[in-house]
Amino acid sequence: MNTFWHNLEKPFTVLAPMEDVTDTVFRRIIADCGRPDIFVTEFTSADGLCSEGRLAVSKRLLYTEVERPLVAQIWGNNPSNYYKAAKMLKEQGFNGIDINMGCPVQKIVKNGCCSALIDNPALAKELVVAAIEGAEGLPVSVKTRIGFKKKVTEKWASFLLELKLPVLTFHARTSKQMSKVPAEWDEIKKIVNLRKEISPETLIIGNGDIISLEDGYSKASFSNVDGLMIGRGVFKDPFIFNKNTDENFFVNLDPKIRLSLLLKHSRLHEKVWANKKPFKILKKFYKIYVSDFRGASELRSDLMQTNTLVEVEKVIAQWLDVNSHTEKKSIDQVAPAT
Ligand SMILES: Cc1cc2nc3c(=O)[nH]c(=O)nc-3n(C[C@H](O)[C@H](O)[C@H](O)COP(=O)(O)O)c2cc1C
Numbered sequence: 577m578n579t580f581w582h583n584l585e586k587p588f589t590v591l592a593p594m595e596d597v598t599d600t601v602f603r604r605i606i607a608d609c610g611r612p613d614i615f616v617t618e619f620t621s622a623d624g625l626c627s628e629g630r631l632a633v634s635k636r637l638l639y640t641e642v643e644r645p646l647v648a649q650i651w652g653n654n655p656s657n658y659y660k661a662a663k664m665l666k667e668q669g670f671n672g673i674d675i676n677m678g679c680p681v682q683k684i685v686k687n688g689c690c691s692a693l694i695d696n697p698a699l700a701k702e703l704v705v706a707a708i709e710g711a712e713g714l715p716v717s718v719k720t721r722i723g724f725k726k727k728v729t730e731k732w733a734s735f736l737l738e739l740k741l742p743v744l745t746f747h748a749r750t751s752k753q754m755s756k757v758p759a760e761w762d763e764i765k766k767i768v769n770l771r772k773e774i775s776p777e778t779l780i781i782g783n784g785d786i787i788s789l790e791d792g793y794s795k796a797s798f799s800n801v802d803g804l805m806i807g808r809g810v811f812k813d814p815f816i817f818n819k820n821t822d823e824n825f826f827v828n829l830d831p832k833i834r835l836s837l838l839l840k841h842s843r844l845h846e847k848v849w850a851n852k853k854p855f856k857i858l859k860k861f862y863k864i865y866v867s868d869f870r871g872a873s874e875l876r877s878d879l880m881q882t883n884t885l886v887e888v889e890k891v892i893a894q895w896l897d898v899n900s901h902t903e904k905k906s907i908d909q910v911a912p913a914t
Contacts, residue, residue: 577777579715579742580645580671581614584803587796588613589789589817590745590781592807593649593674593719595619596857600638601844605837606810607642610818613803615643616719619676619690622652622661635852637668645671649719651679653689653699655706662710672743673711675703677720680751685724691751694724697735704739717743719783719805722763723750733767737774745781745805755808759784765799781805788823789816811864831869832900835892838865846885855884871899 581588589612591598596618603615617636624633639646648670650661662673677700679690686692693700700718707716718736722729727750736744746767748759764782771778781803786792792804809816813826814837838861845858859880866876875895882888 577742581715581717581743581779581803582777584613586802587793588803589792590614590616590803590805591810591817592616592783592805593618593676594807597860599636599853600640600643601841601848602861603643603646604640604844605841606814606817608840609814609837610816610821611642612806612817614645614647616647616649616674619649619651619679620661622650622657623654625650625661625664626657635849637665637670638848647672647674647717649674649676650707651676651684651690653687653693653703655699655702658703658706659710662707662714662716663712666710666712666714670714672715672717673707674717674719674745675707677718678747678751680721680754685751691721691724694720694728694732694751697732700735701739704741715742717741717745719745719747721747721749721751722760723752725752726750727763729763729766730770733770734774737771737778740775741778743779743781743803745783745803747805748782748784761795761799764801768800779803783807787812789819790823814864827868831872832896834865834869835896838862839889839892841865842885842888871895 591603591606591612593616598616598618620636621633624630637648648665650658650673652658665673676690677693684690688696688699704716704718718741720736723732733746746764748761748764749755749757761782761784768780771780779802782795782799782801783805786795786804786806787809792806796804806816813823815821815826841861842858862876862879866872866879878891879888882891
């Protein structure tokens with residue numbers, strides 16, 4: 577197989593798709609902090625893309641060139657819409673298409689979509705075939721889990737490997753487990769071994785609980801995966817993909833730099849989304865930047881009261897006014913000038 581995936585140095589890194597998190601704005605922020613090899617969009621409904629409401633859905637697909645290679649993730653249960661959606665995504669210039677067979681959200685799985693497809697391999701295959709046809713040569717991959725209600729790692733992975741796709745991502749938990757138990761990387765190791773027998777050219781990406789690049793590399797050498805996908809790890813460290821920083825870098829980063837990142841993120845959100853996305857969705861990101869320093873929790877609670885960019889800028893300016901002096905004083909106390 578000759579896809580862009582196959583040209584990446586191993587183990588390559590991927591920012592996990594995260595609904596309401598990994599939009600174009602956050603992807604650009606992460607690209608600036610230290611980019612992963614591959615980005616993926618939030619999951620996007622194939623039915624939505626083929627409906628009258630496609631404009632509202634398509635904001636999930638907004639991107640800029642810095643986010644390449646960029647893979648569009650789709651979900652649904654209708655093969656004909658998969659075909660049409662894949663065609664559209666190809667026209668929109670995405671580098672690949674990923675099919676979500678892992679989301680555990682009840683209102684979605686009750687319609688037989690996402691992780692429910694683990695128990696419906698016939699439909700899963702139809703969807704993959706339809707997407708491949710529509711994608712006209714773009715690589716089509718699947719992101720999934722190791723079972724729906726119970727673990728069926730070998731059975732499900734063997735089935736997917738028989739489809740001879742270029743890439744499969746496994747989040748090492750069942751759908752029922754949500755994210756409540758530790759990810760089982762020994763299950764991923766079993767999949768990598770199966771791959772050797774069934775589809776040697778299929779790349780395997782491991783996902784679940786990676787907390788730093790070092791941790792990812794050690795999971796990769798344990799399991800022999802080709803790629804590492806990191807999701808919630810970026811909430812603790814937006815520099816997690818940066819090969820030149822270690823796991824203490826962000827914790828020790830000067831609060832002023834953390835706050836300048838927060839402002840950059842907020843301003844970009846405002847510029848890109850203006851009235852298209854509510855301002856308040858930004859607040860979930862503030863915990864990333866405003867933590868691990870003295871006074872962080874008070875500042876966070878002040879930021880939670882804000883409703884506009886101007887208010888955020890004002891709160892931060894006030895904090896810097898008061899605290900740049902205090903910070904300096906404390907540094908002087910620790911290391912007085914001679
Ligand atoms: C807020 C949030 C939203 C998510 N949205 C998606 C999604 O749109 N598509 C998807 O395949 N997985 C989604 N996931 C699952 C992640 O991609 C990933 O598989 C999971 O968080 C485990 O990886 P981690 O331990 O590195 O976070 C989401 C996870 C979170 C926390």
